[in-house]
Amino acid sequence: MNRRRPLLAGNWKMHLNIPQAVELAHAVTAACADCTDRDVMLAPPFTALASVALALQGSSVLLGSQNVAWEAQGAFTGEISPPMLTDIGVHMAIIGHSERRQIFFEDDAMINRRLRATLEFGLIPVLCIGETLQDRESGATFTVLEKQLRGALQDVVPEQAEQIVLAYEPVWAIGTGKTASAEQAQEAHHFLRSLLAGMYNKKVAESIRVLYGGSVKPDNIDILMTQADIDGALVGGAALSIDSFKRIIRFQ
Ligand code: PEP
Numbered sequence: 001m002n003r004r005r006p007l008l009a010g011n012w013k014m015h016l017n018i019p020q021a022v023e024l025a026h027a028v029t030a031a032c033a034d035c036t037d038r039d040v041m042l043a044p045p046f047t048a049l050a051s052v053a054l055a056l057q058g059s060s061v062l063l064g065s066q067n068v069a070w071e072a073q074g075a076f077t078g079e080i081s082p083p084m085l086t087d088i089g090v091h092m093a094i095i096g097h098s099e100r101r102q103i104f105f106e107d108d109a110m111i112n113r114r115l116r117a118t119l120e121f122g123l124i125p126v127l128c129i130g131e132t133l134q135d136r137e138s139g140a141t142f143t144v145l146e147k148q149l150r151g152a153l154q155d156v157v158p159e160q161a162e163q164i165v166l167a168y169e170p171v172w173a174i175g176t177g178k179t180a181s182a183e184q185a186q187e188a189h190h191f192l193r194s195l196l197a198g199m200y201n202k203k204v205a206e207s208i209r210v211l212y213g214g215s216v217k218p219d220n221i222d223i224l225m226t227q228a229d230i231d232g233a234l235v236g237g238a239a240l241s242i243d244s245f246k247r248i249i250r251f252q
Contacts, residue, residue, distance in 0.1 A: 011234060016045065108151025162207050
């Protein structure tokens with residue numbers, strides 16, 4: 001295993017009401033009571049963030065949001081600002097998830113604004129990038145990944161870049177039950193790390209955690225985590241059940 005600290009993150013998407021979210025958060029804190037060598041993060045829906053923040057008090061489990069606005073305040077109906085999130089104990093913010101890109105038409109420029117705002121206000125961005133099936137089948141995977149990465153990190157300096165978490169999430173693997181093979185994931189992660197070394201330097205590239213996301217389950221987490229450039233997982237469906245998420249947290 002490499003020397004970066006693993007991060008296992010659960011994206012609950014638009015699931016769970018407040019009591020359900022609090023119950024699952026308590027179960028995750030119990031499952032993480034002895035997790036000293038890895039980080040665990042939960043990203044509940046916005047309505048449950050404050051209640052889950054209370055449930056996580058005293059535990060090492062980190063709180064994440066599923067998106068974040070790029071301004072501190074103002075006329076941005078439907079958005080939640082970085083200081084509003086840090087106010088209630090949010091530590092990380094998922095940015096550029098493929099569902100935001102595809103369903104809500106977020107582009108690289110908007111994702112870049114969101115990402116720079118998280119850094120400015122002390123949140124850690126979890127930047128998601130990934131190719132569609134059409135991109136992969138037409139041989140455009142690396143071109144697409146490079147465009148998304150460069151677009152999101154425009155005007156981000158090395159000292160800031162070091163703090164980000166990157167999530168490689170092939171769109172064809174999200175919620176489909178199709179996982180990238182460990183070799184496919186490692187190839188993409190290695191490509192991204194080399195790209196970061198060129199955009200910044202080797203130190204930055206080596207310190208950034210690159211998560212894999214796309215149908216991560218108890219039966220594929222162990223093999224994924226054996227790969228040199230895979231530093232953890234961003235988990236959707238399997239993060240909604242304590243049995244499966246617990247096994248993922250406790251990858252071997
Ligand atoms: C995700 O939501 O980022 C994700 C990877 O979902 P799933 O694990 O369900 O594919």
